[in-house]
Amino acid sequence: MASYSSEVTGLDLSCEGLTEFPPELAKCEKLQYLYLGGNKITTIPPWIGQLTKLRVLSLACNNITTVPPEIGQLTNLRELHLNNNKITTIPPEIGLCAQLRQLGLCNNALAAIPKEIGDLTRLKYLSVNENKLVHIPDELKNLSRLRELFLLNNSLETYPEIIGHLTSLRILWLGACNLVNFPQEILQLRHLRELRLNGNYLRRIPPEINQLKKLKTLMVVQPHSTAMVVEDENYQTTGVLLWLEPEMLLVPGNSVEHLEELDLGNKVMLIIPQEMVTLKDILRNNGRSLSFRPDYQGVRIKMYCSGAI
CATH class of the missing domain: 3.80.10 (Leucine-rich repeat, LRR (right-handed beta-alpha superhelix))
Structure with a gap:
């Protein structure tokens, strides 16, 4: 069993064949950067909330199905990467991660995202491609600093008109959203490049x-x-x-x-x-x-x- 110094600030354990979070990490309270992508992890332990100094948490390409509410205790988190998992729900406590700049949720099984994501006013990047979303919460119109938004291949029942409020957008993907008419709200995005x-x-x-x-x-x-x-x-x-x-x-x-x-x-x-x-x-x-x-x-x-x- 590996041991990690309680003084460690960064760990890259990507593609190590892990099936769970190493329990020793619970004592690494100075950890700021943790990379666990490309493993076979199924669960995020509640003690993740103890790692309050985390700035980057990458869990992409695992088999995770749920995100614990303790994620909201990571108030210093800048980047959270949960792409390519099997996640069905995101807890509303995500809105407490007030410093978050990047949130990657693409290629999961999300039928909804919490309205509390709209509280992440420092967010610049949001990807929810390849999910099962039928609705985008109106509260996301508060993401005035958002520069990149990816909504490709969901099950949206209506076009998210709140996009017109996201005037800082540089990149917008709206593929496979059942659009018949060009969304006029896009014309308000004067900084749009892609x-x-x-x-x-x-x-x-x-x-x-x-x-x-x-x-x-x-x-x-x-x-x-x-x-x-x-x-x-x-x-x-x-x-x-x-x-x-x-x-x-x-x-x-x-x-x-x-x-x-x-x-x-x-x-x-x-x-x-x-x-x-x-x-x-x-x-x-x-x-x-x-x-x-x-x-x-x-x-x-x-x-x-x-x-x-």
Whole structure:
């Protein structure tokens, strides 16, 4: 049985085949950084609350099913990583971790998250991808410092309108949220740099998208072949614009002058507008044939034969 000094401040026990928290850790009250990811741990012991100096607790990729209320005693915690477990509930005491900056809960079995997460006003990163969430609490609108929000692949019954209040967002993933219409609240996110709407049923991107001047990446992956249109002829992306999988991409003539990346997905036949011959880069056609072959003289072409984002 391993022994740990009571003076230790950091431990990395990742991928050690552990099935439980080493009980000796209960005496390591000066511990600030604890990494136990990639093990076979099923339970977080209540004595975790004794480690009040913890700043980073990483338990990703285990078999944990519940989080004890004692987690709320970790008032110095900055990062909590619980991704890739089997967690079904998060206790409301999570809201007592007032210093938390990063909270990773993706790929679990959560049907709900507590409204007390809205008390984590210093939170900058929140990931709840790949869960079973049907609702996002209104209290999350208080997360005014949140910069990255990941909601991909949940079971949301309604679009979380509170997103419009999260005006510090830089990255937003809303894939597979059963969206049919483009959420207008997104247009309030003037600092947004990356927006992923893949796996929805959108048929149009409104002209107001032009208001998001800092947007660099826009990803739309359709679950079925669908015509997609950008409706503003003055829309010009200054960075990276990604469109994936639609049968036909319709863009106004002068909207692609500054385009750096074009991802055409895996369609065998795609219609490429004549205007797109002005592109500096055409990326990721995945080796498929095009129905129109413009004169690419002077245009830098990058072709990828496999791999999708």
